[in-house]
Structures are given as structure tokens and as C-alpha cells.
Amino acid sequence: MLGAERSALSELAKMTAASHAERTVLEEEFNWLLKEEVPAVLKQLQDILKEASRRFSMPSPGLEGQLKQENFILGSSTMDQVKGVLTLQGEALTQADINIKVAKSSQVMHFAFRDDKQWKLQQIQDARNHVNQALQLLSSRDESYHFKTGAEVNKLMDAVMLQLSRARNRLTTPASMTLPELAASGLMKMFTPPMPGDVMVNFYINLSKLCLTVYQLHVLQPNTTKNFKSAGMLTFPVFINTKFEVSHVHKVECVVPWLNDTLVFFTISLQLCQQLKDKISVFSSFWNYRPF
Numbered sequence: 001m002l003g004a005e006r007s008a009l010s011e012l013a014k015m016t017a018a019s020h021a022e023r024t025v026l027e028e029e030f031n032w033l034l035k036e037e038v039p040a041v042l043k044q045l046q047d048i049l050k051e052a053s054r055r056f057s058m059p060s061p062g063l064e065g066q067l068k069q070e071n072f073i074l075g076s077s078t079m080d081q082v083k084g085v086l087t088l089q090g091e092a093l094t095q096a097d098i099n100i101k102v103a104k105s106s107q108v109m110h111f112a113f114r115d116d117k118q119w120k121l122q123q124i125q126d127a128r129n130h131v132n133q134a135l136q137l138l139s140s141r142d143e144s145y146h147f148k149t150g151a152e153v154n155k156l157m158d159a160v161m162l163q164l165s166r167a168r169n170r171l172t173t174p175a176s177m178t179l180p181e182l183a184a185s186g187l188m189k190m191f192t193p194p195m196p197g198d199v200m201v202n203f204y205i206n207l208s209k210l211c212l213t214v215y216q217l218h219v220l221q222p223n224t225t226k227n228f229k230s231a232g233m234l235t236f237p238v239f240i241n242t243k244f245e246v247s248h249v250h251k252v253e254c255v256v257p258w259l260n261d262t263l264v265f266f267t268i269s270l271q272l273c274q275q276l277k278d279k280i281s282v283f284s285s286f287w288n289y290r291p292f
Helices: 002-055 122-138 150-172 179-184 257-282
Strands: 063-067 069-074 082-089 092-101 108-113 199-206 209-219 235-237 243-255
Touching (some): 002 122, 002 150, 069 243, 082 209, 082 243, 092 199, 092 209, 122 150, 150 199, 150 257, 179 199
Antiparallel strands (some): 069 082, 082 092, 092 108, 199 209, 209 243, 235 243
């Protein structure tokens, strides 16, 4: 009986020693992760996001302090009702030259931005701001700073991922303005010659594309009662006691290569953040022995 007890105690001591050795190895690996790999990943994230931020403000060659202007041709392979050229400088449309073919008469109307006007693309501005906030989070600690817990790393990764997700969403979710909002916006007052009341336009970003949607309208008679939902149409008040029917909608777009670059940078950065969080979670059993 005593022999069996001694054998059991011996096995228990071996298991305890093995468990202690395993915890020691885990602690060493975890410390290496916090000391070596975490700073390396943070540095990699900073480099990628600096490159993403730079895409939003590309300098003009030979002109110090001035952003690069890029011209983009709008078009569609299925229609020619709307054509144009847009000039993009950072987050601003500095010029828009648009030809619109009127559906009924086939007359072509030409409009361009007034020389004293430009249109801010809020989606680009917001995405850039979120990238810069992510960079601020990553650079808020001194390079020699040593993370002490996995929770500390996860908290930082969650904050960075939130900003990157918001930046990506601003580019992947088109900015929708209702037609009454468009009618009241300053965009309708930017063109020369002035855009007629039965035409409205909207500029927005969708993924890596710069898009233009043109709405052609006609006035409804005051006593007209129609259910436009079945026809996919819409009525709205533009002026007091006036309603318009949307008769035609045309959309044209062009690819902006540097927007595609930024979306790739966002994806890579989000993957790096998640991979680091996954590595931290491997040591979750170790956190039972050490404050997380």
C-alpha cells in the first residue's frame, strides 16, 4: 500500500514539475512575443499606413506644397447619354466637364465647374482622417516601450482595427444623398452655365471608383397622383408646392488607381492586426497564471 502511495506521489511530482516547466516555456515565449514580435508588427503597420496616408496627398512633380492633379475620363460601355472629364486633386474635385444628352430631344447640354469652385469628396477626407488616427494610435508610445500584457496589445489592435474599418467603409459604402438634399446642396450651384432645375448630379466614391450619377426630372402637375414605387421612380419636393418625377438615371464612373492601393493597404493592415491578436490568444491558458 505504501509503495502504491509513493508511486502516486512520484507521478504527481513529475506532473507538477512538467506543468511548471511548461509554464516556464510559455512565459518565455510570451515575453518574446511581447518584446520582439509586437514591436516588429507595429512598425510594419506604421510603414503600411504611412504609405496609405501618402496616397491621399500625392505631391505634384516639381511643385512643392501642391497636390497632384489627375484627370479621369467618365464613361460607360453601354450608353453615351453622359460623358465627361473630372479633375481630382487629393480629396477635392477641382474641375468637372460634363456632357449630358437630354432623353427626349437628344440635345447635348454642356456644364463645367466655375473657376472659383471645387467640390470636397467627404468620403476621401473621412477615410484619410481615420488612417491618420490609426497612425497616431500606433505612434503614441515610445519605440522602447515594452508591452506587459496581452490585454494591452489587444486593446491597441482593437482601436487600430476600428479606425481602419471605418476608413475602408467610407470608401466601400457610397455616400447617398437624397434628391431633396442634392437640390439644396451647393453642388447644384457650382456649374456654368447654371444647371437647370430638371437635372441633378451627384459625385461619390464606390470602392476604387469615382462615380457620377445624373438624374433627369420633369415637373408633375399639381393634381397628379401616381404610385411611383412600382415603376422604380420617386417624387420629392424641390421647391414649395412643386414635385418632380425622376424620369431617367444615368451613372458613369472611372477607376482611381491610388484608391485601389489604399483599399489593399487597409486589408493587409487589418490582417496583420488580427494575426497578432490570434498569436496573443494562443497564450490564453498562460493568462490563468499571470495577470492578463
